[in-house]
Amino acid sequence: LSLSQEEALLKLKASFTNSTALANWVPIPGSSPCKWAGVYCTKGGIVQGLHLQKMGLSGTINIEALTQLKGLRALSFDDNNFAGSIPDFHTLGALKSLAITNNNFSGEIPKDFFAEMNSLKKVYLSKNKFSGKIPESLTKLKYLMELHLENNQFSGAIPESLTELKNLTQLHLENNQISGAIPDFKEESLKDLDLSNNKLKGAIPDDMSRYGPKIFAGNEGLCGGPLKKPCDNAPTPSPSPSPSPPEQPKPHAGKTDQSSSNTIKMVVGVIVAGVVVMLLLVIIIRYKRRRREENFSVLGKENMEEHVPQHHGEVVEVHVPSSNSRSVGSTSAQAATLRSASSKKSGDSKKGSHSGKNAGNNELLMVNDQRGTFGLPDLMKAAAEVLGNGGLGSAYKAVMGNGLSVVVKRMRDMNRLGRDGFDAEMRRFGRLRHRNILTPLAYHYRREEKLLISDYIPKGSLLYVLHGDRGTSHSELIWPTRLRIIQGVAKGMKFLHTEFAAYDLPHGNLKSSNILLDKDYEPILNDYAFHPLINPSNAAQTMFAFKTPEYIESQQISPKSDVYCLGIVILEILTGKFPSQYLSNGKGGIDVVQWVQSAMAEQREQELLDPEIETNTESANQMLQLLQIGADCTESKPDRRPDIREAIRRILEVQA
Numbered sequence: 001l002s003l004s005q006e007e008a009l010l011k012l013k014a015s016f017t018n019s020t021a022l023a024n025w026v027p028i029p030g031s032s033p034c035k036w037a038g039v040y041c042t043k044g045g046i047v048q049g050l051h052l053q054k055m056g057l058s059g060t061i062n063i064e065a066l067t068q069l070k071g072l073r074a075l076s077f078d079d080n081n082f083a084g085s086i087p088d089f090h091t092l093g094a095l096k097s098l099a100i101t102n103n104n105f106s107g108e109i110p111k112d113f114f115a116e117m118n119s120l121k122k123v124y125l126s127k128n129k130f131s132g133k134i135p136e137s138l139t140k141l142k143y144l145m146e147l148h149l150e151n152n153q154f155s156g157a158i159p160e161s162l163t164e165l166k167n168l169t170q171l172h173l174e175n176n177q178i179s180g181a182i183p184d185f186k187e188e189s190l191k192d193l194d195l196s197n198n199k200l201k202g203a204i205p206d207d208m209s210r211y212g213p214k215i216f217a218g219n220e221g222l223c224g225g226p227l228k229k230p231c232d233n234a235p236t237p238s239p240s241p242s243p244s245p246p247e248q249p250k251p252h253a254g255k256t257d258q259s260s261s262n263t264i265k266m267v268v269g270v271i272v273a274g275v276v277v278m279l280l281l282v283i284i285i286r287y288k289r290r291r292r293e294e295n296f297s298v299l300g301k302e303n304m305e306e307h308v309p310q311h312h313g314e315v316v317e318v319h320v321p322s323s324n325s326r327s328v329g330s331t332s333a334q335a336a337t338l339r340s341a342s343s344k345k346s347g348d349s350k351k352g353s354h355s356g357k358n359a360g361n362n363e364l365l366m367v368n369d370q371r372g373t374f375g376l377p378d379l380m381k382a383a384a385e386v387l388g389n390g391g392l393g394s395a396y397k398a399v400m401g402n403g404l405s406v407v408v409k410r411m412r413d414m415n416r417l418g419r420d421g422f423d424a425e426m427r428r429f430g431r432l433r434h435r436n437i438l439t440p441l442a443y444h445y446r447r448e449e450k451l452l453i454s455d456y457i458p459k460g461s462l463l464y465v466l467h468g469d470r471g472t473s474h475s476e477l478i479w480p481t482r483l484r485i486i487q488g489v490a491k492g493m494k495f496l497h498t499e500f501a502a503y504d505l506p507h508g509n510l511k512s513s514n515i516l517l518d519k520d521y522e523p524i525l526n527d528y529a530f531h532p533l534i535n536p537s538n539a540a541q542t543m544f545a546f547k548t549p550e551y552i553e554s555q556q557i558s559p560k561s562d563v564y565c566l567g568i569v570i571l572e573i574l575t576g577k578f579p580s581q582y583l584s585n586g587k588g589g590i591d592v593v594q595w596v597q598s599a600m601a602e603q604r605e606q607e608l609l610d611p612e613i614e615t616n617t618e619s620a621n622q623m624l625q626l627l628q629i630g631a632d633c634t635e636s637k638p639d640r641r642p643d644i645r646e647a648i649r650r651i652l653e654v655q656a
């Protein structure tokens with residue numbers, strides 16, 4: 001049943017118990033409701049705003065009537081007398097602004113309440129009696145700019161995901177019963193954060209210091225940051241007893257007994273409290289872990305055993321996936337089936353070819369159909385094996401019913417661009433065509449994690465072939481093959497630096513685990529150009545370009561960072577050693593940069609070269625040229641390195 005705008009507004013009015021302020025809401029033939037109090041229309045006469053503040057209104061709000069106002073974008077019931085639980089505003093999916101400040105609404109707001117209200121920019125729920133946790137769906141509203149929850153009875157912690165709202169400029173949480181640590185708000189845009197008058201505890205993160213003391217006021221448990229109250233080292237006020245000063249002789253022996261028994265009681269109490277806190281922590285950590293696992297339930301991968309390269313001292317053991325090696329046993333990955341774990345799965349495999357724009361949460365979007373199209377159901381049915389667990393996430397091999405082997409890379413922390421930006425980037429990747437570049441086939445987008453699906457490259461990565469597998473593939477790494485790999489990597493880098501010339505880091509993550517080898521040992525570069533996608537706070541942990549000396553020293557990144565990474569790969573191939581630079585603690589492997597520099601300074605180049613490479617005069621000459629290029633590319637000062645074009649030109653000039 002569809003109503004005219006006028007009919008819908010009258011139905012709304014009828015649901016209020018006190019509507020004297022709406023006296024002029026009466027139908028007059030030939031007149032428009034756009035003239036009624038509080039009704040705002042577009043030039044074309046479409047109702048787009050209802051601003052019904054301070055009208056003494058009470059009763060119910062007929063949401064069904066409001067759904068008939070198709071152009072409605074802003075709704076305000078501020079300063080009225082509505083009570084009860086929050087009305088079903090969630091059915092008004094196109095709203096950009098919702099304001100119900102200063103009423104008597106109460107009760108918990110369901111966690112998913114805002115899940116379908118993706119257009120919201122302003123949410124004003126302040127000065128009511130809402131209780132329970134801050135609804136998590138609020139923190140997923142990507143356009144949200146103003147969020148006012150102050151003066152309610154919200155409790156629990158500030159959701160961590162609130163810090164990821166890029167457009168948020170106003171956040172008001174004061175006068176609630178929120179507790180726990182303040183999450184790390186890194187967004188530059190958050191200009192009007194106000195956390196004053198709560199019961200927040202613990203140290204203020206450094207990042208928040210620039211907001212000034214005012215916004216933290218009235219939270220007794222907070223310390224550090226811009227507050228004058230220092231934190232005594234401990235992040236939260238310590239519940240454990242501090243060593244008490246030496247006991248003074250007490251004038252009354254009886255009282256002393258009593259006070260020492262009180263002290264014992266207190267100590268016991270504190271210990272019991274400590275144990276309870278520990279137990280709670282364990283429960284919370286377990287719960288969080290389980291939630292993480294559930295995030296991957298869309299592929300039903302929760303029980304797969306992951307195996308990761310192990311590094312012990314200087315010896316670096318690199319395990320090989322069972323499909324790459326016959327030596328199974330301790331190094332084998334556990335085969336499992338990518339089965340559907342929940343009813344969340346999408347319908348049929350044809351969905352694989354859908355365009356990204358209107359894609360639902362559970363679809364696989366093809367960006368490159370060179371291997372045909374497939375969907376999530378095909379992946380769910382595939383036999384799967386864990387390949388490894390890198391900084392960006394974990395990788396799985398899946399063999400689908402039609403025989404196609406793919407790698408599913410499960411990535412977290414990639415919400416920098418939002419869904420549309422991510423889609424555009426994936427489509428761009430899907431169009432890339434170069435022999436030395438891995439072009440993805442499809443992707444799956446969810447806010448919590450993304451899956452990127454690519455061809456499975458049978459020999460696996462250079463890392464495995466060089467340091468892990470001691471079988472045929474390794475013994476085939478004779479000099480002409482190694483030279484071919486270095487030159488192929490250079491060609492791939494040349495392509496990326498042209499294609500993504502505008503990026504600071506056209507690759508950003510070049511290292512031997514991201515160089516795959518096809519059956520002819522032609523290298524194929526993987527995991528490139530991710531920098532714009534990765535949450536800024538995680539880039540430094542996940543991308544190898546952030547391990548360069550200039551980043552460590554002064555947080556600099558540039559295309560010269562890729563030159564450094566290329567240099568490491570060259571030195572790794574020539575020496576056959578695992579570079580300690582790949583490890584975050586620098587323990588294990590060999591510092592190839594340092595070793596090459598010192599040996600070259602003393603004309604001891606020969607001892608740098610992998611003894612497994614058989615040489616003749618010609619190949620020795622080529623190796624020395626490349627050693628020099630590798631050393632130049634890994635100079636610690638970026639301006640002393642050749643630029644990428646120059647480095648590539650020199651690499652390709654080495655005659656095979």
Ligand SMILES: Nc1ncnc2c1ncn2[C@@H]1O[C@H](COP(=O)(O)OP(=O)(O)OP(=O)(O)O)[C@@H](O)[C@H]1O
Nearest residue numbers: 387388390391392394395407455456457460461513
């Ligand atoms: N398309 C592929 N074909 C074959 N093997 C692959 C493919 N992609 C990844 N692998 C293998 O899976 C392993 C783990 O890959 P993953 O990309 O998760 O980790 P990583 O490369 O070590 O780290 P990062 O996440 O930083 O790139 C790699 O070392 C490689 O051997």
